[in-house]
Amino acid sequence: MRWLLRAVGAILILVLLGAGLLLMVPTERVAQAAAQQFEKLTGRALTIEGKVTPRFWPVLGVTTGPVSMANADWSKEPGPMFAADGLVIEINASALLGGDIRILGLRAENPRILLERAKDGRENWVFGGGGSGGEVSEATPGVGKSYTLEQGRISGGTIRYIDHASGRRIALDNVDAVLKVPDFTGPFTLELSALSGGQNVALSAQADVFSAFTEGRVVPLTLKASAGKARVAFDGRAGWSPLAAEGTLEADLPDLPAVGAAMGSAISTPPPGFGADRLTVAGQLTLDGSGAAYLRGAKIVADANEITGDLDLKPGKDRPKLSAQLRSGPLVLAGAAGGSVQGGGSGGGMQAAGWPKDRIDVSALGAMDAAVALVAPSVDLGVAKLGETRALITIDRARAVFDIRQMAAYGGSVTGQFVLNGRGGLSVGGDLALKGIGMEPLLQDMAGWDRLIAQGNLTLNFLGVGNSVDEIMQGLKGSGSLSLGKGEIRGLDIGGMLRTLDAGYVGEGQKTIFDGIAGSFSIAGGVLSNSDLKLVAPYLTATGMGEIGLGKRDLNYRIRPTALTKEDGSGGVMVPLWITGSWADPTFRLDLEAIAREKMEAEAKAAEERLKAEAKAAEAKAKAELEAKLAKEGIVAGEGESLEDAVKRKAQDALTEEAGKLLNGILQGN
Known part of the structure; x- marks a missing residue:
């Protein structure tokens, strides 16, 4: 940018210093000579079409036809970097004779400006010197020469900015801008208005030491910008090579979609509690030149919520990262649940016909990574009301983890984690432990049901996937346990x-008391x-x-x-x-049928047991009678011996006895 300003300044001065030649040289040749000089200084082709009309006294000036300047050779975008229907340059002739350069007017009619940043970081507005093409140097006539500008104006212009690395595109239409530099080493002003995405945008800047600012150095600066209904004001010191600033920042952002459009990003209106109706930011802003931003003593007001603390925003490889230590007053975040009624139902609590089907937009999670420590005296989520809360919120690649370090709720406490994952859709999950929770107020808030009065403990882990509360609840999975006193x-x-x-x-009037x-x-x-x-x-x-x-x-x-x-x-x-x-x-x-069925089953079982008992008694009686009859025959079971074994033993003894008698008779010759 520094060499861009030097190249343009040098060209203007060289052309105006040699304007006297216009009396002797045809204007076509003057235009050709100016174009050749421009290309020599910048390395870019300059085309001047139509008639070039000079003026000499008391105002020395030039009016041109259509003008265009070639884009960088690496650009694949169609068209030139700069084009205008005409240029008008006017200079104070009497001052010029005295050695001073006082530009009375510099005007571009309907300019079209294309600014590009390549994927490798090259910028199409860097040319002329510094190794970027052309021959502009400290020795180039006009470089470093002081001048004043009574009024530099752009009328009916368009500005397009394309960042091929991030994919960001910014478009400004109907651009009107006025730059005034009454003193080259003193203050200057810039006023700009335009349309972006159908929204009015405006910029007003006042700064000191124009010569230092053209070099990118830090100078005192007051800046005001607006997009739609949004307003931003900065008062301090700033420079642009590298981008650095230090001062007071005040932002009133009731219209975030307009801000997003002006920045080439899609930003939706936040839900209630997060800035749906009111969002202001104030504090001491520091940009350190490395791309990092620091906001100290910050005060953020989002609807009825007020948050204070310190915030650091640092660039990252894929996205910036926010680090913050924040304290708040009572937080009301009822809009975070994706529904506007109690219990999340479309009709209210237990009486609802179903869950909200409104799409939950979590696209903002992908804008940056974060590590935010938050302390709040109370948090109202609409479906649940919490007491003193200490939590660490981390966001990594559109996945937010709420690590609950301390949370008072319904007479008890909650610990654990809650996860909101916006990677490729939406999923929610958690692993929570609730201790000593009053069930009546909890269920009243979450479901509109006040029938259970007790204190208890609940463990719950869950996972749900979907883009609405209804989709999440339809596919919810998990496990847990409950115990009540x-x-x-x-x-x-x-x-x-x-x-x-x-x-x-x-x-009404009925109840069951339990232990x-x-x-x-x-x-x-x-x-x-x-x-x-x-x-x-x-x-x-x-x-x-x-x-x-x-x-x-x-x-x-x-x-x-x-x-x-x-x-x-x-x-x-x-x-x-x-x-x-x-x-x-x-x-x-x-379930009276179950009573009858169980009674019949019980009676059948009793009858079966009765029959078994009767059969067992009959068996015992028969056994006793048999034992008595055998006893008369001298057959008695010994210890550990069954009746059957006793009979077998008796028969064996009798057979042995008879066999002995027979053998004895044979031996005695009988």
């Missing part, structure tokens, strides 16, 4: 149902499944198993309560209770 379930009297076998013990509830669960395809629920209550125990549709918001759950009648817990009445239907309108039904 003493409490009550309002609107349901299980004991009354058992005593009367009447499912009508539902509604504890515990169970574990798994989640797959948006359905929570449980098979080991246990409830202990005075005069009552219960087990439970079934499914809760988290995606479809329905119930299919069976409770098997048993009313106790004995101190040892035995006996009593057991009546299964089915809970089915939607969350909004559940149905409670006593």
Whole structure:
């Protein structure tokens, strides 16, 4: 940029100093000579079409026809770098005779300017000197020569900026700009207005020491910029080679889409709590020349939220990284849930017909990486209200991890991690531990349900994929466990149902008091499944198993309560209770068929046991009678000997005895 300013300045001065030759030389040859000199100095071809008209007194000047300047040879974009319908250059002739250069006017009609940055970092506006082509040097006539500019103007122009490395494109139309330099070593002003993406943009700058600024050095600077309804103001010192600044920054950003359009980026309106209606930023800004930005003593106001702290933004290989230490007042972030009503449902809590189907836009996660420590006295998420919170938020390649170091909630605490992953779509996950949580206010906030009164512990890990709350809940998976201390379930009297076998013990005034509830669960395809629920209550125990549709918001759950009648817990009445239907309108039904079926099964089992007992008794009686009869015959089973073995033994003894007698008779000759 420094050599661009030197080249243009040198050309203007050389042309104007030699303007007297116009009396003797045809204007076509003057234009040709100027073009040749320009190419020699810059290495770029300059084309001047049409008539060149000189003026000599009291204003020395030149008016041209269409003018164009070639682009860099590496550019593949069509068209020149600069083109205009005409140029008008005017200089104070009497001052020139005295050795001073006072430019009264420099005007470009309908200029078209193309600025490009190549993937390898080359810039098409760098030319003329410094190894970038052309012969501009410190020795070139006009370089370093002081001058003043009463008014330099661009009218009806267009400016296009293309960064081939990042893919960013910025377009400004209807550009009107005025530059005034009343003193080459003193202050100067710049006013610019344009259209970008249909939005009005404007820039106003006042700075000191124009000569130093043209060299890129840091000078006092006051800057104001606007895009749509957004306003940014800077007051301090700044320079552009390298880009450096130090001063006070104030930004009012109620129109982020307009800011994004002006910067060549797509920025959507943030949700409520994040700057939907109001977003301001203030603090001491420092740009250190390396591409890093530091904001100290920052104050950020986003809707009703106020955050203070220090922020560092440093360039990275693929994206910048934000590091921050932030403190806030009470945070209201109800818009973060993607829905605007309690419990996330489109109709409100348990009564909702379904989950919100609005697309959740997390494209902003890919804008930068981050490591942000946040301390807040309270956080209202709309579906949950939290107390004092300390968290570390890290973002890496559009994946945000909320590491909860401390979080008070509903009389208890929450620890763990919550993950928001915007890589190639949206997924949410978490591994959370809730201890000593008041279930009534928690469920009231999250689901609009105030029927469970107890304190308890909950562990939960989950993962959901989708671009809306509805898609996430329909495919949710995970697992967890729940344990509750003493409490009550309002609107349901299980004991009354058992005593009367009447499912009508539902509604206002009904309740079940319990000593504890515990169970574990798994989640797959948006359905929570449980098979080991246990409830202990005075005069009552219960087990439970079934499914809760988290995606479809329905119930299919069976409770098997048993009313106790004995101190040892035995006996009593057991009546299964089915809970089915939607969350909004559940149905409670006593499973009397199950009672009858279980009674028949019990009676059949008892009959079978009775028959077995009778058969066993008959067998024992027959055995006793046989033993008595054999005893009369002298056959008695010995210790450890069965009756059958005793009979065999007796028979063997008799056979042995008879055989002995027969042998004895033979030996004696009988």
